[in-house]
Amino acid sequence: MRREQEFVDGLHSRIDALRAAAHVSMARELAPVGNGLQARVERDVRVAERSHVLAALDAVDGALCFGRIDLRDGTNHHIGRIGIREDDEDRTPVLIDWRAPVARPFYLATGHTPMDLRRRRHITTEGRTVTELHDEILDLDDPERTGHEDHTGDTVLLASLNAARTGRMGDIVRTIQAEQDRVIRAPQRGVLVVEGGPGTGKTAVALHRAAYLLYEYRELLAKRAVLIVGPNPAFLRYIGEVLPSLGETGVLLATMGELYPGVKATGTDTPRAAEVKGQAAMAEVLAAALGDRQALPDPVLAIEHERELLLLDAGLVRVARDRTREAKLPHNIAREHFEGRILNTLTDMYAERIGTDPYDGSNVLDASDITTIREELAANPEVWEAIDELWPRLTPQQFVADFLAEPTHLSEDDAAAIRRTAGPWTPADVPLLDEAAELLGEDDRAARAATEQERRVHIAYAQGVLDVSYASRTYEFDDRADEESEILAAHDIIDADRMAERHQEGDHRSAAERAAADRTWTFGHIIVDEAQELSPMAWRLLMRRSPTRSMTLVGDPAQSARQEGADLWEKCLAPYVEDRWERHHLAVNYRTPMEIMDVAAAVLRSEYPQFEPPRSVRSTGTRPWARHADRDDLGRSVAQACRRAAPAEGRLAVIAPRDLHPELAAHLPGVPVDGEPDLTHPVVLLDPRQAKGLEFDAVLVVEPSRYSTSDLYVALTRATQTLGIVHTRDLPKALASAL
Numbered sequence: 215m216r217r218e219q220e221f222v223d224g225l226h227s228r229i230d231a232l233r234a235a236a237h238v239s240m241a242r243e244l245a246p247v248g249n250g251l252q253a254r255v256e257r258d259v260r261v262a263e264r265s266h267v268l269a270a271l272d273a274v275d276g277a278l279c280f281g282r283i284d285l286r287d288g289t290n291h292h293i294g295r296i297g298i299r300e301d302d303e304d305r306t307p308v309l310i311d312w313r314a315p316v317a318r319p320f321y322l323a324t325g326h327t328p329m330d331l332r333r334r335r336h337i338t339t340e341g342r343t344v345t346e347l348h349d350e351i352l353d354l355d356d357p358e359r360t361g362h363e364d365h366t367g368d369t370v371l372l373a374s375l376n377a378a379r380t381g382r383m384g385d386i387v388r389t390i391q392a393e394q395d396r397v398i399r400a401p402q403r404g405v406l407v408v409e410g411g412p413g414t415g416k417t418a419v420a421l422h423r424a425a426y427l428l429y430e431y432r433e434l435l436a437k438r439a440v441l442i443v444g445p446n447p448a449f450l451r452y453i454g455e456v457l458p459s460l461g462e463t464g465v466l467l468a469t470m471g472e473l474y475p476g477v478k479a480t481g482t483d484t485p486r487a488a489e490v491k492g493q494a495a496m497a498e499v500l501a502a503a504l505g506d507r508q509a510l511p512d513p514v515l516a517i518e519h520e521r522e523l524l525l526l527d528a529g530l531v532r533v534a535r536d537r538t539r540e541a542k543l544p545h546n547i548a549r550e551h552f553e554g555r556i557l558n559t560l561t562d563m564y565a566e567r568i569g570t571d572p573y574d575g576s577n578v579l580d581a582s583d584i585t586t587i588r589e590e591l592a593a594n595p596e597v598w599e600a601i602d603e604l605w606p607r608l609t610p611q612q613f614v615a616d617f618l619a620e621p622t623h624l625s626e627d628d629a630a631a632i633r634r635t636a637g638p639w640t641p642a643d644v645p646l647l648d649e650a651a652e653l654l655g656e657d658d659r660a661a662r663a664a665t666e667q668e669r670r671v672h673i674a675y676a677q678g679v680l681d682v683s684y685a686s687r688t689y690e691f692d693d694r695a696d697e698e699s700e701i702l703a704a705h706d707i708i709d710a711d712r713m714a715e716r717h718q719e720g721d722h723r724s725a726a727e728r729a730a731a732d733r734t735w736t737f738g739h740i741i742v743d744e745a746q747e748l749s750p751m752a753w754r755l756l757m758r759r760s761p762t763r764s765m766t767l768v769g770d771p772a773q774s775a776r777q778e779g780a781d782l783w784e785k786c787l788a789p790y791v792e793d794r795w796e797r798h799h800l801a802v803n804y805r806t807p808m809e810i811m812d813v814a815a816a817v818l819r820s821e822y823p824q825f826e827p828p829r830s831v832r833s834t835g836t837r838p839w840a841r842h843a844d845r846d847d848l849g850r851s852v853a854q855a856c857r858r859a860a861p862a863e864g865r866l867a868v869i870a871p872r873d874l875h876p877e878l879a880a881h882l883p884g885v886p887v888d889g890e891p892d893l894t895h896p897v898v899l900l901d902p903r904q905a906k907g908l909e910f911d912a913v914l915v916v917e918p919s920r921y922s923t924s925d926l927y928v929a930l931t932r933a934t935q936t937l938g939i940v941h942t943r944d945l946p947k948a949l950a951s952a953l
């Protein structure tokens with residue numbers, strides 16, 4: 215213990231020194247620089263580098279080192295949240311990053327396959343003090359004993375599973391299990407599906423996978439960013455601290471409703487409206503509705519030009535429209551072609567009208583007369599009014615709002631479900647807006663060409679700066695003035711291309727920040743949590759953001775509100791990758807104790823007799839309970855149950871149908887009813903859909919007979935310790951007999 219404490223003290227002094235040096239050099243870098251682009255770029259790179267290092271150092275301060283592996287050859291390695299090197303000539307590693315290959319046996323070695331280890335040690339710290347050591351002997355022939363032997367091998371894991379919840383998910387880097395490690399370190403390419411029942415660590419694994427990928431493929435992912443999609447803002451806040459605690463910040467966390475820059479999807483749809491908007495056929499419906507906006511005159515459009523009346527009839531416009539459509543360009547881009555054709559048609563018409571020789575019927579106008587006529591027509595506002603009517607320029611927002619006000623190409627029932635003339639955008643509108651943006655296109659080719667030209671110039675500058683940075687590395691190292699540069703230097707974290715992108719005049723945003731503002735951004739990797747909830751239209755949007763199909767999809771078909779069958783993934787993925795995707799199954803439940811999982815499994819089995827629940831790793835000896843309440847007394851009964859069930863430390867969730875919330879909140883002091891729930895409050899009121907993905911020490915489920923089977927299954931599997939049920943109506947049969 216003393217020796218480990220000395221080691222940890224040594225690490226912290228090193229970190230303190232690095233942090234102090236980073237602060238000093240950051241202050242120095244922030245001093246004013248000249249106006250030259252190169253000076254500014256150099257300064258910005260250094261500041262970015264320092265702030266990245268500082269953020270990582272601050273984030274990992276507690277529990278910096280959590281493990282040690284002793285190898286058969288007598289050497290050992292300490293494992294931690296980040297890698298730290300000695301201040302010597304060889305830059306000897308003192309602390310190994312948990313993601314490095316050397317650290318892997320810490321997670322995978324077993325007595326059966328010891329991977330050259332003699333011993334695995336878990337080091338528990340509080341602040342900077344070592345409080346516990348737990349050793350697992352992996353080489354049974356090794357006679358040495360330390361007095362800290364953990365014969366079960368899972369004391370540290372169980373302690374972390376039993377700890378009181380804070381309302382924010384924590385990282386699991388100390389206790390990643392072997393089946394989870396394989397998913398976390400799977401190669402970055404291709405589509406990886408991770409499925410498993412509630413509490414099997416799918417979310418935890420997805421987040422650690424993001425951290426691993428950012429470490430292993432830093433170059434690529436720092437440039438293209440990682441997107442993590444979660445079901446709602448409360449969930450994103452719940453998981454939001456995990457990656458920073460691992461020293462990683464370059465990730466964009468978003469709900470589907472946040473993936474259309476400039477649109478805030480604050481509205482809510484009825485489940486039926488969301489279903490209609492999400493169905494795959496919607497892509498064709500929108501395309502057909504847009505086709506209708508490419509209109510034909512009914513029966514003619516009259517344009518007055520130089521006192522002549524030119525008549526555009528349906529036949530003439532149809533020819534122009536069909537030819538334009540043949541080019542298969544997006545609507546707004548194709549419009550230019552349509553304009554040209556209509557101008558040509560009108561020019562021919564007018565030229566024939568004024569230029570025909572009355573004697574022989576020939577045309578007396580020459581080419582320059584025709585050009586003049588065309589220019590005059592192009593200057594006539596009436597011509598443009600006609601074109602706007604026949605082929606209007608549209609924004610995605612305009613087009614989708616018009617479509618929702620008057621839905622077409624749908625059955626009367628479906629149209630009625632989504633009809634809306636006012637009100638805010640909803641999350642289910644976002645994939646429609648994105649689809650519309652694709653159909654409409656933006657004519658930004660000229661702007662892009664100009665940007666590309668400018669980018670080339672910046673890359674040339676940036677490459678020069680990187681060369682300077684690389685050359686100065688030796689100098690900085692010898693000088694020892696900038697010690698933090700040995701962790702990361704500009705040339706380690708950035709390449710000329712990316713640096714140029716970030717340092718074009720005024721754009722100092724990270725890739726994740728730029729990605730958030732750019733609808734057409736394509737990500738280096740996309741992770742989707744609760745992926746079973748995505749509609750076919752949402753899949754279309756995400757696949758557009760991932761042309762390389764580098765994705766990790768995490769979910770559980772049994773918890774799906776969408777009534778999808780076991781072939782959910784096949785159906786979702788076939789249109790994009792056919793059967794070229796890999797599936798991992800997680801089978802151990804780390805959250806829900808056995809007693810609660812048995813009840814939840816019985817409920818699901820009533821609908822799916824073949825259902826196999828995940829195996830709970832813990833048992834608490836406390837069975838779930840149910841209390842009947844009088845309808846008039848429901849609020850008071852729930853409040854009473856809360857007082858009894860509330861954990862001394864930790865969080866309690868009351869999960870109840872939405873319409874009961876005001877009544878229940880009236881009896882639960884300080885518990886807010888509206889808006890996104892505050893998960894750090896000791897008591898949280900949620901509906902079953904909001905509870906998805908979350909967990910609490912204690913859970914009270916109210917009126918379970920009003921939930922669908924999958925919602926009830928979700929609600930019953932949220933507790934880490936105790937589950938109670940309060941009901942005025944009869945319990946669902948399967949639940950009653952399992953209690």
Ligand SMILES: Nc1ncnc2c1ncn2[C@@H]1O[C@H](COP(=O)(O)OP(=O)(O)OP(=O)(O)O)[C@@H](O)[C@H]1O
Binds near residue numbers: 386415
């Ligand atoms: N290896 C581990 N060590 C410590 N805790 C773990 C481990 N794996 C999972 N957990 C914990 O188990 C709980 C459940 O994990 P998580 O929320 O990731 O499960 P899930 O599969 O996403 O569940 P759901 O499907 O219900 O959303 C979390 O508190 C997580 O920290």
